[in-house]
Amino acid sequence: xxxxxxxxxxxxxxxxxxxxxxxxxxxxxxxxxxxxxxxxxxxxxxxxxxxxxxxxxxxxxxxxxxxxxxxxxxxxxxxxxxxxxxxxxxxxxxxxxxxxxxxxxxxxxxxxxxxxxxxxxxxxxxxxxxxxxxxxxxxxxxxxxxxxxxxxxxxxxxxxxxxxxxxxxxxxxxxxxxxxxxxxxxxxxxxxxxxxxxxxxxxxxxxxxxxxxxxxxxxxxxxxxxxxxxxxxxxxxxxxxxxxxxxxxxxxxxxxxxxxxxxxxxxxxxxxxxxxxxxxxxxxxxxxxxxxxxxxxxxxxxxxxxxxxxxxxxxxxxxxxxxxxxxxxxxxxxxxxxxxxxxxxxxxxxxxxxxxxxxxxxxxxxx
Amino acid sequence: xxxxxxxxxxxxxxxxxxxxxxxxxxxxxxxxxxxxxxxxxxxxxxxxxxxxxxxxxxxxxxxxxxxxxxxxxxxxxxxxxxxxxxxxxxxxxxxxxxxxxxxxxxxxxxxxxxxxxxxxxxxxxxxxxxxxxxxxxxxxxxxxxxxxxxxxxxxxxxxxxxxxxxxxxxxxxxxxxxxxxxxxxxxxxxxxxxxxxxxxxxxxxxxxxxxxxxxxxxxxxxxxxxxxxxxxxxxxxxxxxxxxxxxxxxxxxxxxxxxxxxxxxxxxxxxxxxxxxxxxxxxxxxxxxxxxxxxxxxxxxxxxxxxxxxxxxxxxxxxxxxxxxxxxxxxxxxxxxxxxxxxxxxxxxxxxxxxxxxxx
Numbered sequence: 012x013x014x015x016x017x018x019x020x021x022x023x024x025x026x027x028x029x030x031x032x033x034x035x036x037x038x039x040x041x042x043x044x045x046x047x048x049x050x051x052x053x054x055x056x057x058x059x060x061x062x063x064x065x066x067x068x069x070x071x072x073x074x075x076x077x078x079x080x081x082x083x084x085x086x087x088x089x090x091x092x093x094x095x096x097x098x099x100x101x102x103x104x105x106x107x108x109x110x111x112x113x114x115x116x117x118x119x120x121x122x123x124x125x126x127x128x129x130x131x132x133x134x135x136x137x138x139x140x141x142x143x144x145x146x147x148x149x150x151x152x153x154x155x156x157x158x159x160x161x162x163x164x165x166x167x168x169x170x171x172x173x174x175x176x177x178x179x180x181x182x183x184x185x186x187x188x189x190x191x192x193x194x195x196x197x198x199x200x201x202x203x204x205x206x207x208x209x210x211x212x213x214x215x216x217x218x219x220x221x222x223x224x225x226x227x228x229x230x231x232x233x234x235x236x237x238x239x240x241x242x243x244x245x246x247x248x249x250x251x252x253x254x255x256x257x258x259x260x261x262x263x264x265x266x267x268x269x270x271x272x273x274x275x276x277x278x279x280x281x282x283x284x285x286x287x288x289x290x291x292x293x294x295x296x297x298x299x300x301x302x303x304x305x306x307x308x309x310x311x312x313x314x315x316x317x318x319x320x321x322x323x324x325x326x327x328x329x330x331x332x333x334x335x336x337x338x339x340x341x342x343x344x345x346x347x348x349x350x351x352x353x354x355x356x357x358x359x360x361x362x363x364x365x366x367x368x369x370x371x372x373x374x375x376x377x378x
Numbered sequence: 379x380x381x382x383x384x385x386x387x388x389x390x391x392x393x394x395x396x397x398x399x400x401x402x403x404x405x406x407x408x409x410x411x412x413x414x415x416x417x418x419x420x421x422x423x424x425x426x427x428x429x430x431x432x433x434x435x436x437x438x439x440x441x442x443x444x445x446x447x448x449x450x451x452x453x454x455x456x457x458x459x460x461x462x463x464x465x466x467x468x469x470x471x472x473x474x475x476x477x478x479x480x481x482x483x484x485x486x487x488x489x490x491x492x493x494x495x496x497x498x499x500x501x502x503x504x505x506x507x508x509x510x511x512x513x514x515x516x517x518x519x520x521x522x523x524x525x526x527x528x529x530x531x532x533x534x535x536x537x538x539x540x541x542x543x544x545x546x547x548x549x550x551x552x553x554x555x556x557x558x559x560x561x562x563x564x565x566x567x568x569x570x571x572x573x574x575x576x577x578x579x580x581x582x583x584x585x586x587x588x589x590x591x592x593x594x595x596x597x598x599x600x601x602x603x604x605x606x607x608x609x610x611x612x613x614x615x616x617x618x619x620x621x622x623x624x625x626x627x628x629x630x631x632x633x634x635x636x637x638x639x640x641x642x643x644x645x646x647x648x649x650x651x652x653x654x655x656x657x658x659x660x661x662x663x664x665x666x667x668x669x670x671x672x673x674x675x676x677x678x679x680x681x682x683x684x685x686x687x688x689x690x691x692x693x694x695x696x697x698x699x700x701x702x703x704x705x706x707x708x709x710x711x712x713x714x715x716x717x718x719x720x721x722x723x724x725x726x727x728x729x730x731x732x733x734x735x736x737x738x
Contacts, residue, residue, distance in 0.1 A: 320673060
């Protein structure tokens with residue numbers, strides 16, 4: 012990336028006035044390495060966050076390996092960011108210097124469309140993601156595997172004092188990704204029966220939220236080894252082995268809703284049959300290839316299949332406040348920055364319970 | 379020893395039945411029960427031919443039991459009532475749709491959603507409470523429990539309104555349930571057949587903007603001029619489909635053949651709903667990204683409950699909504715079935731039972 016004499020194609024290290032450093036992937040191997048870049052000056056509506064922790068999301072993995080075919084390198088991933096506010100612009104009222112704050116998947120949107128006006132920035136057609144998007148100023152966004160970030164106040168989440176920052180970081184993506192559809196589709200009412208498919212970063216948080224909402228929670232998984240974990244550690248009521256046709260048949264028509272977190276290609280039909288009449292299955296995992304949708308089971312019981320993508324800013328704040336009140340955090344493995352490539356490899360094999368979080372402040376040093 | 383269909387009940391009945399998977403119908407003598415305290419006897423005047431009749435006659439769904447008398451778009455006159463019947467009297471015009479019984483006590487039944495009861499008893503091919511098989515409306519008479527009989531509004535013509543009892547409620551129910559009935563809403567209708575043409579009429583009467591989506595450009599004039607649709611989209615025209623992306627709050631998909639879902643999902647606005655009322659046998663493909671990124675929904679809907687069927691009929695009467703039909707004699711039924719298979723009908727066959735079904 013050569014610096015141009017007219018400044019139009021400035022390198023990442025030169026395009027903004029403030030030096031920053033992090034780890035970036037530079038090609039589809041996905042291997043991350045130290046990377047110098049820069050952040051914009053703190054505008055009147057901006058805050059600057061010294062990053063303390065950043066969760067590793069499966070989307071980071073998809074992006075750095077260009078599995079969705081849209082990655083532009085170099086990319087600094089990370090959108091489960093928590094830290095301390097070090098500077099606020101003169102118009103900022105949400106937080107002050109020294110406050111704990113977080114940033115999730117979105118750092119910008121148009122602010123004026125139907126979705127933005129309804130606090131659904133996550134569905135704005137001009138959404139700007141925390142990494143990999145082009146910001147209002149035409150420059151590329153870089154994420155939280157870095158020492159600091161500058162974000163418009165609107166996209167900053169306040170953190171309650173009592174919340175442990177490392178364990179709360181994953182809530183900013185995994186947490187809101189399951190909380191939003193649970194709320195939108197009425198899967199947050201005491202006494203209702205919720206199924207959770209897949210026990211990973213998203214799934215384990217869905218179980219915790221489900222229990223906090225007073226629901227009966229059944230974890231649906233293909234791995235019998237996860238049963239003990241699901242019931243004893245996470246508090247699920249029932250464990251349903253999806254590879255057992257007898258058990259799946261016995262559970263048919265018993266669930267008000269299912270949060271399906273699986274990002275691999277899999278069979279939808281046996282899951283759809285678990286739903287009651289008018290039951291809803293929400294897909295939050297994003298398999299790359301199409302899935303097969305059987306129509307009969309939908310028609311015969313008026314069932315609903317919906318997709319959902321993260322959440323808006325207002326509901327993200329609501330989710331963090333709810334988690335703070337109910338002591339809900341993610342189960343994490345805290346790692347140092349230089350372990351990140353190994354962590355990504357382990358994540359690809361689902362070898363983590365259930366989220367890696369990078370101890371950025373204590374292990375990220377300038378390149 | 380099981381009694382034959384002719385002898386299992388005391389009242390002689392006559393209709394046309396399919397005898398095997400060829401689906402060919404022929405005259406058939408059977409019997410109906412005497413009315414119990416809550417039953418209504420109905421002399422059948424007209425019966426619509428639904429695509430489901432075709433599926434059942436040919437055992438497409440693999441659970442037909444022969445001989446099978448289809449027909450669940452039934453209109454007729456009350457001839458006798460049980461002594462506890464309160465809603466109807468002899469001489470009343472009534473109709474019967476797809477359901478003649480359910481458990482009456484489950485959560486679905488108590489919420490007027492008998493169509494979603496696990497123990498729904500359909501008008502034909504199902505086992506009734508008394509252990510005998512139900513026979514449908516391609517026949518001279520039917521005996522039905524009062525709860526499952528619909529009042530037929532005087533303002534509606536008996537022949538043109540017969541298809542409302544299945545096709546009508548099948549599209550009306552999801553338009554209401556999924557909020558696609560409010561002025562300003564934009565609804566797409568895929569497939570212009572028995573279900574589709576009624577979906578257009580109901581949606582227009584509900585005050586919504588309607589776009590018909592079809593593979594046949596020649597249906598455009600019909601859709602706009604005769605049915606009153608606001609726009610017509612040729613689904614095989616990539617440019618037209620691209621222009622219409624993200625423009626619809628909901629789509630009623632009536633197509634029962636295998637077809638591509640993603641172009642339809644792309645037509646939806648964010649948070650939009652694709653309502654499946656046609657029932658393709660094989661699974662359809664769905665891609666995750668557009669689905670998740672737009673919080674879109676694919677939902678199923680199956681006929682409707684009794685209460686909403688009555689509401690639909692009253693609404694149809696108020697707005698003058700009837701099906702576009704071709705009235706046929708009973709003897710034409712096999713030809714009609716062949717034409718229905720090829721989609722050669724605008725848009726529903728209705729059998730003139732009273733005048734053409736005779737047991738000679």
